[in-house]
Amino acid sequence: MRNDPGRLRFEITNVDGGARAGLLHTAHGPVSTPAFIPLATRGAVRTLTASEVAHMGFELILGNTFHLFLSPGAERVAELGGLHGFMGWERAIVTDSGGFQVFSLAHGNVADEIKGRRGGSGSGGGVIEIGERGVAFRSYLDGSKRFMGPEESMTVQAALGSDIALVFDECTPYHADRDYTARSTERTHRWLDRCLAWHEANGPLSQAVFGIVQGGVHDDLRRESAEWVAAAAVDGLAIGGTLGRDKSEMHGVLALTAPMLPREAPKHLLGIGEPDDLLAGIELGIDVFDCAVPTRLARHGMALAPLPDSRFRFDVDRAALARDERPLVEGCPCPACAAHTRAYLHYLARAEPANAGRLLTLHNLTFLERLVSGAREAIGAGGYTAYKEAILGGAAPWGAVATPY
Amino acid sequence: MRNDPGRLRFEITNVDGGARAGLLHTAHGPVSTPAFIPLATRGAVRTLTASEVAHMGFELILGNTFHLFLSPGAERVAELGGLHGFMGWERAIVTDSGGFQVFSLAHGNVADEIKGRRGGSGSGGGVIEIGERGVAFRSYLDGSKRFMGPEESMTVQAALGSDIALVFDECTPYHADRDYTARSTERTHRWLDRCLAWHEANGPLSQAVFGIVQGGVHDDLRRESAEWVAAAAVDGLAIGGTLGRDKSEMHGVLALTAPMLPREAPKHLLGIGEPDDLLAGIELGIDVFDCAVPTRLARHGMALAPLPDSRFRFDVDRAALARDERPLVEGCPCPACAAHTRAYLHYLARAEPANAGRLLTLHNLTFLERLVSGAREAIGAGGYTAYKEAILGGAAPWGAVATPY
Numbered sequence: 129m130r131n132d133p134g135r136l137r138f139e140i141t142n143v144d145g146g147a148r149a150g151l152l153h154t155a156h157g158p159v160s161t162p163a164f165i166p167l168a169t170r171g172a173v174r175t176l177t178a179s180e181v182a183h184m185g186f187e188l189i190l191g192n193t194f195h196l197f198l199s200p201g202a203e204r205v206a207e208l209g210g211l212h213g214f215m216g217w218e219r220a221i222v223t224d225s226g227g228f229q230v231f232s233l234a235h236g237n238v239a240d241e242i243k244g245r246r247g248g249s250g251s252g253g254g255v256i257e258i259g260e261r262g263v264a265f266r267s268y269l270d271g272s273k274r275f276m277g278p279e280e281s282m283t284v285q286a287a288l289g290s291d292i293a294l295v296f297d298e299c300t301p302y303h304a305d306r307d308y309t310a311r312s313t314e315r316t317h318r319w320l321d322r323c324l325a326w327h328e329a330n331g332p333l334s335q336a337v338f339g340i341v342q343g344g345v346h347d348d349l350r351r352e353s354a355e356w357v358a359a360a361a362v363d364g365l366a367i368g369g370t371l372g373r374d375k376s377e378m379h380g381v382l383a384l385t386a387p388m389l390p391r392e393a394p395k396h397l398l399g400i401g402e403p404d405d406l407l408a409g410i411e412l413g414i415d416v417f418d419c420a421v422p423t424r425l426a427r428h429g430m431a432l433a434p435l436p437d438s439r440f441r442f443d444v445d446r447a448a449l450a451r452d453e454r455p456l457v458e459g460c461p462c463p464a465c466a467a468h469t470r471a472y473l474h475y476l477a478r479a480e481p482a483n484a485g486r487l488l489t490l491h492n493l494t495f496l497e498r499l500v501s502g503a504r505e506a507i508g509a510g511g512y513t514a515y516k517e518a519i520l521g522g523a524a525p526w527g528a529v530a531t532p533y
Numbered sequence: 534m535r536n537d538p539g540r541l542r543f544e545i546t547n548v549d550g551g552a553r554a555g556l557l558h559t560a561h562g563p564v565s566t567p568a569f570i571p572l573a574t575r576g577a578v579r580t581l582t583a584s585e586v587a588h589m590g591f592e593l594i595l596g597n598t599f600h601l602f603l604s605p606g607a608e609r610v611a612e613l614g615g616l617h618g619f620m621g622w623e624r625a626i627v628t629d630s631g632g633f634q635v636f637s638l639a640h641g642n643v644a645d646e647i648k649g650r651r652g653g654s655g656s657g658g659g660v661i662e663i664g665e666r667g668v669a670f671r672s673y674l675d676g677s678k679r680f681m682g683p684e685e686s687m688t689v690q691a692a693l694g695s696d697i698a699l700v701f702d703e704c705t706p707y708h709a710d711r712d713y714t715a716r717s718t719e720r721t722h723r724w725l726d727r728c729l730a731w732h733e734a735n736g737p738l739s740q741a742v743f744g745i746v747q748g749g750v751h752d753d754l755r756r757e758s759a760e761w762v763a764a765a766a767v768d769g770l771a772i773g774g775t776l777g778r779d780k781s782e783m784h785g786v787l788a789l790t791a792p793m794l795p796r797e798a799p800k801h802l803l804g805i806g807e808p809d810d811l812l813a814g815i816e817l818g819i820d821v822f823d824c825a826v827p828t829r830l831a832r833h834g835m836a837l838a839p840l841p842d843s844r845f846r847f848d849v850d851r852a853a854l855a856r857d858e859r860p861l862v863e864g865c866p867c868p869a870c871a872a873h874t875r876a877y878l879h880y881l882a883r884a885e886p887a888n889a890g891r892l893l894t895l896h897n898l899t900f901l902e903r904l905v906s907g908a909r910e911a912i913g914a915g916g917y918t919a920y921k922e923a924i925l926g927g928a929a930p931w932g933a934v935a936t937p938y
Contacts, residue, residue: 170884171877175891177868200855200880208858208876216872450605453613463582467621471613472576475605479575482887486580 129390130361136292136336138364138394138415142508146386147410149507152188152394154220154291155334156212159187161394162410162503164401164496165222165418170195171205171215173493174423175486178217184490185497188220188291190418193284194229197276198267202287210289222396222418223290225281225323225340227297228368230255230263235301260315262296278322286331293331294366295323297340299398302370309344309369316342317356324361336363338396341389345372345381354388364394367414371400379408386412403432403440403499407516410503422496426488429477431464432495433457434524444488449474459524462494463487499525534795535766541697541741543769543799543820547913551791552815554912557593557799559625559696560739561617564592566799567815567908569806569901570627570823575600576610576620578898579828580891583622589895590902593625593696595823598689599634602681603672607692615694627801627823628695630686630728630745632702633773635660635668640706665720667701683727691736698736699771700728702745704803707775714749714774721747722761729766741768743801746794750777750786759793769799772819776805784813791817808837808845808904812921815908827901831893834882836869837900838862839929849893854879864929867899868892904930 137153152159166173166181169192173181181189191211196202208214211221234255256264262277276284281296297316300309320339327337339357343349357365367385371378382397386409389395394415397405401419409417422432425441433442434457442457452470460466464473464487476484502525506515519525542558557564571578571586574597578586586594596616601607613619616626639660661669667682681689686701702721705714725744732742744762748754762770772790776783787802791814794800799820802810806824814822827837830846838847839862847862857875865871869878869892881889907930911920924930 172881172885172888174885175887177872177888177892179868179872195884199884200876204855204876207856208874214874214877214880216877450609451612463584467582467584469613469619471605471609472619472621475619476577479600479604480577480579482580482890483577483582485887486891487582 129358129393130363132363135334136363136394138392140392144507144510144512145411146413147503147507147512148413148415149504150394150415152220152415154188154336156218156220156291157187159220159416160501160504161415162406162500162507163188163416164406164500165190165416166493167192167418167420167423168215168217168221171211173489174427175482175489176493178215180490181493182217182219184493185501186219186493188222188416189217191221191223191288191290192226192229193223193281193288194226194276196288197226197284198269198274202284206287206289210287212289220292221288221290222292222338222416223285223288223294224398225294225296226276226284227281228299228399230265230276231258231298233263233265234258260318278319279326282323282326282331286327286335289332290335292336292338292364293327294338295320295340295362297342297368300342300344300369302345302373304344304370306344306346306349309342309346310349313342313344313349313353316340317353320357320360320362328361338362338364338366338394340366340368340398341385342369343385344370345377347384350381350385351388354385358390358393364396365389366396366398368398375404378405382409382412386414389413401496403496404436404520406496406499407503407519410500410507411512411516422492423489426492427485429484429488431456431488432492434519434522436520436522444470444473444477444484446474456491457495457524459526460491460494461498461526462491464491495525502526534763534798535768537768540739541768541799543797545797549912549915549917550816551818552908552912552917553818553820554909555799555820557625557820559593559741561623561625561696562592564625564821565906565909566820567811567905568593568821569811569905570595570821571898572597572823572825572828573620573622573626575604576616578894579832580887580894581898583620585895586898587622587624589898590906591624591898593627593821594622596626596628596693596695597631597634598628598686598693599631599681601693602631602689603674603679607689611692611694615692617694625697626693626695627697627743627821628690628693628699629803630699630701631681631689632686633704633804635670635681636663636703638670639663639668665723683724684731687728687731687736691732691740694737695740697741697743697769698732699743700725700745700767702747702773705747705749705774707750707778709749709775711749711751711754714747714751715754718747718749718754718758721745722758725762725765725767733766743767743769743771743799745771745773745803746790747774748790749775750782752789755786755790756793759790763795763798769801770794771801771803773803780809783810787814787817791819794818806901808901809841809925811901811904812908812924815905815912816917816921827897828894831897832890834889834893836861836893837897839924839927841925841927849875849878849882849889851879861896862900862929864931865896865899866903866931867896869896900930907931
């Protein structure tokens with residue numbers, strides 16, 4: 129671990145069992161943790177403006193190095209004020225490394241696979257060659273040949289000007305065997321060192337770098353990786369790669385891995401963010417979470433709701449809703465719940481899907497923001513276990529938060 | 534003309550040449566005129582919430598009888614609080630009659646044709662039969678046989694609970710010959726009488742009814758129609774049907790038709806709303822305008838701008854914008870112009886079209902709202918001609934309006 133408060137200071141303000149609340153002091157202001165990070169993959173949270181995202185209370189968003197590298201290009205974003213200026217977002221930004229996406233081209237849809245669902249097409253996607261130096265691939269936009277390795281990823285992230293950069297890694301999928309995962313994790317470690325060397329020589333002074341712990345579902349590989357990354361000059365740690373085939377295995381691997389990481393380090397659990405996963409991660413000392421689920425669910429007509437028996441999901445398309453005059457989720461302060469009935473949202477999902485998708489995006493992000501802000505309050509009051517159990521028992525996460533917007 | 538201030542009172546507050554400013558007092562509050570009416574075709578302005586539309590300053594929106602009749606159905610909307618309650622809009626609503634849409638099924642895309650561009654496929658679309666009683670057609674949603682005539686249209690509009698209903702008419706296309714237009718206009722007059730009879734016996738007491746003047750591009754037919762409609766017990770008049778092949782013919786037909794209508798009547802020019810058309814219509818005493826152009830342009834990456842030589846359109850897709858750090862339109866108070874650069878909007882139009890379409894919708898509606906509020910101010914100050922000439926010369930419509938939102 130590096131310790132440079134000039135580029136990132138993590139202040140743990142409250143501890144409650146394994147959970148903690150804190151403040152991540154970035155170059156673009158503090159981020160209260162535990163935090164959920166909305167995805168601004170292509171420089172925008174889909175259907176929302178930057179000011180709406182800030183208004184909901186989010187202090188940190190995630191931009192995508194791979195997509196922004198291909199369009200509009202890192203130099204263009206740098207010219208236009210960096211990612212903050214480009215998209216009009218004044219708070220903190222973390223950028224992923226692009227590793228997840230370039231390897232997705234080879235592994236198939238890694239997004240599904242890190243949760244254990246095998247989805248790869250096996251066709252190799254747009255990958256031309258994977259080697260020690262990095263990954264050569266074809267752009268999905270124009271078929272042009274592009275290359276990304278550790279130095280290229282850090283160069284792009286430096287140009288984007290994110291507050292937190294993530295090192296270039298391979299996100300190992302669930303279907304990879306132990307041998308592949310071991311070799312991949314070792315290469316990821318060599319890439320970590322190259323990323324840090326590049327950043328030390330060329331990176332923006334105020335940009336923090338998080339290392340990524342890989343190792344798949346293998347306890348010993350996770351331990352080796354945790355030790356390697358913690359020994360490096362990183363400002364924080366992320367947990368990447370597959371954690372298992374199902375929630376139970378995922379929570380198990382997480383329960384083994386999280387305690388291997390230095391207590392004082394800010395910790396990012398990559399790509400995980402369903403309500404029960406957030407609650408489990410927070411209990412294990414995870415500080416920030418990003419996930420496509422809330423926005424993707426919204427596009428498919430699903431609202432997050434205090435329904436633990438239905439994976440916290442409420443299907444707006446259910447025929448029974450056509451005459452239901454209740455709000456989508458009682459008590460939720462989001463614009464969808466505050467102003468509209470289930471019947472109207474059910475109708476909109478078919479008649480005006482753009483409107484429905486936007487309203488459900490506002491709702492789902494509000495739900496998760498309230499879930500983590502409730503967790504912060506509970507940790508501060510020493511009641512995190514009770515809070516977690518209440519949510520897992522079907523309580524709404526906004527009980528303690530009084531101000532609607 | 535009927536004169537029942539209990540269901541609609543039109544107060545002319547200022548006159549400036551042929552133009553006038555006024556207040557249309559509806560059951561859901563006053564509407565300052567001249568006004569532009571955003572389309573909430575299926576019970577929502579696409580990509581916007583009702584509160585955003587109100588926040589922009591609009592006091593009247595248009596709901597579509599044909600679409601809401603097919604889904605979710607008039608009874609369902611009535612059950613759910615009428616169209617106001619259903620969509621969460623507390624201000625005034627006008628509903629069109631559905632005539633435009635059911636005849637579109639026969640005439641092809643009447644939206645293009647009323648401006649003279651022949652677009653009909655000639656296949657008859659989903660129309661089964663057009664007769665004196667009304668139009669039988671197949672639903673585009675499920676192929677079911679449906680019927681709409683004057684009584685059906687008024688029944689649906691009564692259930693929707695709009696503040697202003699429009700009578701069921703045939704919107705004659707430009708390619709219709711004089712003989713067809715004459716016979717169609719006579720039938721529209723018989724339908725007007727049936728609409729009023731139904732409404733007198735069954736309509737909501739607070740719902741006003743506007744008659745529609747047809748007659749195509751034929752001076753004598755327009756005059757006959759204007760006289761017929763003005764003699765009926767309507768609360769206001771709308772001008773429908775084709776006005777000509779191009780802007781010049783359109784403005785000519787409008788200049789002949791508008792003065793045929795009673796001065797004291799509120800006047801709605803149907804389906805017309807480009808900036809120069811608004812300015813010409815206002816000069817001729819038109820009070821309200823609805824048009825799909827601002828929202829449709831937004832979906833196609835076009836912003837309204839003070840560019841009279843380019844039909845007031847600014848193409849966000851132009852390559853030169855990729856590095857342009859200026860706001861979309863200097864001085865515009867909309868969220869797109871206030872927070873973002875041309876370069877970002879140009880990028881979003883390709884990378885996140887849902888976000889770009891929404892921002893451009895906010896912009897285009899703001900542009901037209903400022904255009905008509907500027908006109909109201911100018912009329913109040915006796916300077917409408919100068920205002921019109923300034924806008925046609927490239928002035929921005931928000932000069933006089935200081936408060937951004």
